[in-house]
Amino acid sequence: MAMMTRDDYLASLDDGRRIFAEGEEVKDLAHHPQFATAIDSIGDGYEQNHVPGDDASGPYFKVPKSKDDLKVILDELLEWDMVTVTTSQGLLALLTAAARMRADHPELAQRIEEYFEYCKRNDLRCVQAITDAKGDRRVAPGAQTDPDVYTRIVERRPDGIVIRGAKLHISSAAVCHELVVMPTKNMKPGEEDYAVACAIPVNAPGVRIVNTSYAPREREEDFPVSSKHNMPEGFIILDDVFVPHERVFLAGETGHSATFAHALGLWERLGGTAHMSEFADQLVGLAQLIAEANGTEKINHIREKIAEMVIYATMTRSGLEAAIANAEPSPEGWYFPSELYTNAAKHYAAAEYSLMVRHLHDIGGGSILTAPSVADLENDEVGPFIKKYMATKEGISGEYRTKLFHAIRDFTADAYGGWQLVTMIQSGGGLYAQRLVARKHYDMDKAKRLALELAGLA
Template sequence: MLTGDQYLQSLRDGRRVFVNGHAVPDVTAEPLLRGPALAAALGYDRHYRPGDDVHGPYFFIPTSVDELRESQERQLHWDFPTISTSASLLMVLTAASRMRAQHPEYAERALAYFEDSKRRDIRIVQGITDAKGNRALSPGKQDDPDLYVRIVDRSADGVVIRGAKMHISSAAVSHDVMVMPTKRMKPGEEDWSIAAAVPLNAPGVRVINASFAPRPDLDPDFYPYSSRHVMTEGLIVFDDVFVPNERVFLAGELEHSATFVHSLGLWERLGSVGSYVRLADTLVGLAQLVAEANGLQKIPHIKDKIAEMITYATLIRAAFEAAMSHATFTPEGWASPDELFTNAAKYHAAAEFSTMVRNLHDIAGGSVLTAPSLRDLQNPETAADLRKYMRTMEGVDADYRMRLFHTIRDFTADSYGGWKHVTVIQAGGGLYAQKVVVTAHFDMENAKALARETAGISASGEVLSGLERLGPHGYDPSGAV
């Protein structure tokens, strides 16, 4: 296993990284990227154990419902590159299981990659979303064929790929990117059916970053959350990148072009839902604290908004638990969360998130945006004014109340809050993607049978009469004896 210092050193590997208009020679020293690197380094140190035959819990394969639940609980305390690594590798294993019968060579490569990643203790991010160009056109009909990552050359040793992947969280501070098709490809689109693990420092790879880190000269009290939890988003360019065969898991096989993204969607959405359980509870806690600080906790409409937020949080938790309790198992004995409950939970969490944030802002009031800096509370010329006018009652002084406002703003209404607002919807695929999976896994035949029973119609469409109309409770649903 690597220590935090060894991990930071491993990032000084010649990778080509850019942010805010300039090249970054060392991501561990760049102010806009250093935060995520240090957070991941702390994760390395937290998990580190000496020895040649040990590995971190993020390389764990659950084989029971209890192990699945325990692994998801552990993720709540991990840095993002570690979470991404766990999801990426579980995705690789799930895809390997689904491909084994038709393509055993790919399945074996995937398993070998899992073991090699565990041995090297690396961090892996997922490369899913292509640039896409004109969304109305398929990959092969774009005016530039590189708008979806594709194979541009093949040899006995491997393939050469070209294109770009977008929205890659923590790309700048990870070791490999797991490239996969963003959707099911059609006949004629074999070159776009590519899945492979690519090192971030491979020749031809460039990472162009967006960062939501606060400027280093600003007061961390003004950014109480994002100053400690910083995310970077990378656009990864593959400029004729050679990928050796042992890192290629799909190279033109259309029947499995969607296997990887579906497998990843399952694990990424489960992890997202687990984090949304905590996120929803946090929103409820902030709403209750600020209501109490403002003296409004007993006002009916405030109580009603908080009750709505509690219901939202509870339904996410219930579906999250159901996804694990109804786990399925691969032929290898690996546990996988239930697709119906996982996707329903993800959809509900994302679809209603804006409403919950609206409730929080409505409860908190305008000071979420207008509360002065805590530095003004230390300034002799302004401190007395703020202590007088920002307090509300005994036990709620200006410092406490202003910290609540700044936390709510930073968490939900500033740069980080805006990033969170979009990613809750888009991470793991947009809302429509969850609807597609939920529809595919819903027991529609049972629902139709119940509807026919209610209507007194047989499976063949005939109208039932007499005893045939008696329902399971021994009475005619129409009311007739």
Template sequence: MAMMTGGEYLASLNDGRRIFADGEEVKDLATHPQFATALDLVAGGYERHHRPGDDARGPYFMIPRSREELKDLLDLLLGWDMVTVTTSQGLLALLTAAARIRPKSEEYARRIEDYFAYCRDNDLRCVQAITDAKGDRMRPPGGQDDPDSYTRIVERRPDGIVVRGAKLHISSAAVSHELVVMPTKKMKPGEEDWAVACAIPVNTPGVKIVNTNYAPRERVADFPVSSRHNMPEGFVILDDVFVPNERVFLAGETEHSATFAHSLGLWERLGGTAHLAEYGDTLVGLAQLVAEANGTERVPHIREKIAEMIIYATLVRAGLEAAIANAEASPEGWYFPSELFTNAAKHYGAAEFSLMVRHLHDIGGGSIVTAPSIADVEHDEVGPFIKKYMAGKDTGDGEYRTRLFHAIRDFTADAYGGWQLVTMIQSGGGLFAQRLVARKHYPMDDAKALALKLAGISKD
């Protein structure tokens, strides 16, 4: 097949999928307000990338074969919608897993490569369904009151498997074509039924997706960020879903169960670090603008906070550059970012993000959450008063400063801002997971050798 246009993408969603939102089943995604912005963004991406010809392929299916190509891909990623970014990262994560399991399972590696080609040739979008419901976190999958708390194989057939469970926090699942299911953690011997990875079309019988969204439904002018950039969050239910063998990438091999999560974590953390670097610069820009509008840009403690924000943004970007500069090649010639620098940079960026937001709120002041709406600014009677009293230093009337406050609120202190605070920590796994991986890949022997040399101690 050739690449899809935006219209063809929208038509492809009318495939019998079962989508739920606001307590009802959604029969037409295109007319439901919760999905309108997301569909516009993804369809717009299809339009921008579309090229005619049966051999045309989207750049989001690039497999980097050098550090330069990896950097090029990452630069492109920041300009894509979330669904396209997720597709690129997820498929590269699958290829990373394929490279790691190939020595033990050539068949699974081949199926993954075939699936990559299928998505590329049909110009499909896919999301990664990894986080299970988990039930009692202190119990293993087999020790749960409900064994479906972790997605599992409930039936094995000659031609495939049947899976049951739920996957949570699956951004943009409802507006994608494919679900890539993988284990949420390492499974142990005896937990073979929960060691499952596979690819499932969204419209497969038994798949149901319940959606939430942080997007505003009205007062769009007061939400300059989230009204233009939002995606539905999917609660994916797998109610005895059949998966044919060619789409099964793991079915009981517990020794490979963590490989998929680690591979996905690597690529999600790289993408998360790239966004943290961009958001860090954005926070600096907002802080400087609001300080200037308030006339406080020369106040010592505000200058210090902005300087700290500058250092934060710069160090996150430096970690991102190091992850690319130290990328490593697989036996197939595919380049993957450095595990050490990716995880260290993502951890630092995520752990300190809330402090940078706090600095911005301290610099901006209470009007971040109390500024009148734009409709009130434009009101014939009270609008002139708002413009008069919201005016700041060298900003003309108060509309400029009011809009700046709304941007800060929407970006950092409202529904979208709350979503960002949680997402920055949780994307690619929580902070603890990043510490574990960074420690695993840190050259500890070299560090110990330096310490021994300093202490004048020889070690055989």
């Protein structure tokens, strides 16, 4: 199979998938306001990466064979659309899981590798569907009032399994090709039906995806960030979906139920940290620009806040670089990032993000929310007044400063900004998950030894 073009991708979405938004089933995804931008940016990605020839494949299917390869993938990732990123991260996570399962279940590891080749050959885009509805958080899957709140196997057939459940918050699910389903947490003996991982095409019978989105409906210029960067979030209903054996990666092997989530967590958190290091620099840039536009850039408390933001951006990038510098080889000879540095960096960047946004809001002032729209700037009667009163000094026009405020509002304080604030905390499994993994991989014995020496108790 050759790589897909934009047109191939658009045609591939017309496959009978069941997509819902705003109370209705959506038939023409490419022209619906909740999906059009996302589809356009994924189409751009296909077009930019397209190489003719039957043997060609995208760089997002590259498996890192060295630390340098890892660095290249991370640099490229910042240029890709979100679905291409999740495809790369998700498939690397699957390969990581395969490597960790091979000794116990060589046949499952081989299925995963064959699935990787299938996606590469057909240039497919995948998302990872982990997060279950989960019901009462303190109750085990099998003991819930409704046994379906954790995705489970409801039937085992000679040729495959039938699964039922729901996967929530799955970014871009409606506009990709494959749903990679994995258990949301570790399952214990007795919970075999919940230990299920598999791959399902989005158009498989029984799959329905209900979507939410922060895609703005207003004029693009008033939403300079979110009008270009938006993806639908999918609430995936798996209503007795049949999965053939060749796409089943786990079906009761509870000992490896957490292997997938841990592997995905690693790659997703690495990608998240890469994006956050980019965001951190953008926050610093916005803070400095608005301070200069307001004439406050030399005031002490403003300079201090910006310095704190600079340190945040630098530490986030340092964590990312340390995760790569301390990457480890898999038994297969490819490299995965350091668990300790990846999780510590992701936690730090996510936990402090809202403080950096607070600094930006503190520095910027109230016009972040109330700067008049571009349409008002263009109005013959009030436009000149807006330009007059929004201007501050020589070189800072009212129009420039108003547009800077629009960017800050859209990026940090409106629908997209709110989405980012929650996403920073919850993506990659939430802060608690990152703390657990960081602690597990930290050299506690060394720390204790040093403390004992310090105390003269060694």
